[in-house]
Amino acid sequence: MGAVIKVENITYRYPLTEKPAIKNLSFEIEEGGFYGIIGPNGSGKTTLCALLRGFAPSFYKGDLEGQVLVDEKPTTAYLEGELSLRIGYVFQNPFNQISGVKDTVFEEIAYGLENFGVPVDEIEDRVVRAMKLTDIESLAMKKPFEISGGQQQRMALASTLVLEPGILIIDEPTSQLDPEGTESVFKVIETLKQTKKTVILVEHKIDLIAEYAEKIIVLKNGEAIRIGDKQDILSDIALEAEGIQLxxxxxxxxxxxxxxxxxxxxxxxxxxxxxxxxxxxxxxxxxxxxx
Ligand SMILES: Nc1ncnc2c1ncn2[C@@H]1O[C@H](COP(=O)(O)OP(=O)(O)OP(=O)(O)O)[C@@H](O)[C@H]1O
Ligand SMILES: [Mg+2]
Known part of the structure; x- marks a missing residue:
């Protein structure tokens, strides 16, 4: 299987900042692989996700040197919204993902599909499947803003899965969840792994990364201090001295x-x-x- 994303020596600065948030980064994402991005707060994990998805520089603006290729084409050459079916993106804060225009969880999850002109019958099937997978069927008729943070996180995941993207970028999907909720989200992620989707996951809960990821990218101050197999990286005690939790x-x-x-x-x-x-x-x- 080939590379679906290629990161070619990128350095990225947000507007009006001098210090790059991502520095001299190169690596490839193989189709069907499961990648964990780890690193301290502010190390650039979310910025890297935004670059892989093309939100940076298109939405965040700023200055990008080097390029990110998705299916061999630079993210900057895609039209607005063109990447949204190819790459699903679950935001770190689920609140940012709620459309604000839908009255129920069911409608919220269906929203993306409506925008892509999917027939009504198929929408229903797919929404029900996504709700089952994320275990939120009982919330179907609730208001999106009135459910708990953890439930919103699962709704955000369902809204993304329903589009059936080949690549998924998930930024800290369990930050609002208790251990039980966390386990259930990882069960969903495990299912995705079996369906051969490409998964890029940011997660602070390192024991879960150790369990589920295959490759690891370790960021510190915007630089990748390690990229490789999880067994080699997560057993490397020298990383503790770098402030990386193992x-x-x-x-x-x-x-x-x-x-x-x-x-x-x-x-x-x-x-x-x-x-x-x-x-x-x-x-x-x-x-x-x-x-
Ligand atoms: N919109 C923005 N404008 C300017 N600087 C930003 C912006 N977003 C993030 N930064 C800066 O870029 C750097 C990387 O931030 P980023 O959010 O990518 O880190 P992170 O690893 O995701 O952190 P966390 O673990 O807290 O989510 C930080 O120094 C941050 O202050
Ligand atoms: Mg982040």
Whole structure:
């Protein structure tokens, strides 16, 4: 599978700012891949999402050096709205995504499809499916502004999924959610992964990134300090010194190694921790028998 997005040495400044929000960034997004973008507050995660979607520079203006290609064409060469069916975008703050012109959650989710002239029967089917997937069927008749932040977050996700884009950019979909709501959003994301969609996800909850993502982009001060496979990056304890939070299991594994426990690899998920610590214990037991 080829690259669906190519980022070619981009540096981007918002209007009236000197310091670039994104600096010298190059990488490719492969079709069907699951990419996690991580990094401290203000490191440029949302700005990068906006650049991938073409909102920057078209909407935010500012100054872009280099280019972002979507399906081999620069984002700046697309017409207004042309990318919205190809790339679904879920905003960090779900409030920003609500149209304000619809009275019910159902209508809000249908809104995008109406704009694209989809037949009424099909709209209903697709909206029901999107609500099922995001587990908000019971909210269908509620007012979009009167549901909770977490419910709005799931509605925003449903409004995007209903358009069935091949690429999804999701900026911190769980910031308003409790652990249960977070789990349910990640279940949806897991389903998307199985349908071979390309997913680009910003998320602070690093244990979830460790569980679900395949590739990681680590941003700091607008620069990518690491790009690569999640196993290599999330087990790299040196990143902690850079202010990057790593999965709790990686920190645990590294502390165990420091204390002389012979771990085969640094785990990044609970499953891996159980595997690798289990192996170390049985190795230890065998050595003790020999003595
Ligand atoms: N519209 C804007 N105009 C000018 N500067 C901006 C604008 N939006 C963001 N910035 C600046 O760009 C930098 C990157 O911000 P961005 O929102 O991309 O970071 P982030 O990693 O998404 O942070 P967070 O984790 O808080 O969401 C910050 O220094 C921020 O102040
Ligand atoms: Mg952000």
């Amino acid at each position: 999965p709790q299991y990686a920190a645990l594994g590294s502390r165990l190694r420091e204390r002389g426990v012979d771990l085969e690899y640094i785990p990044i998920t609970e499953k891996q921790a159980l595997d690798v610590i289990g192996k170390a214990i049985s190795k230890e037991a065998k050595t003790n028998v020999v003595h």
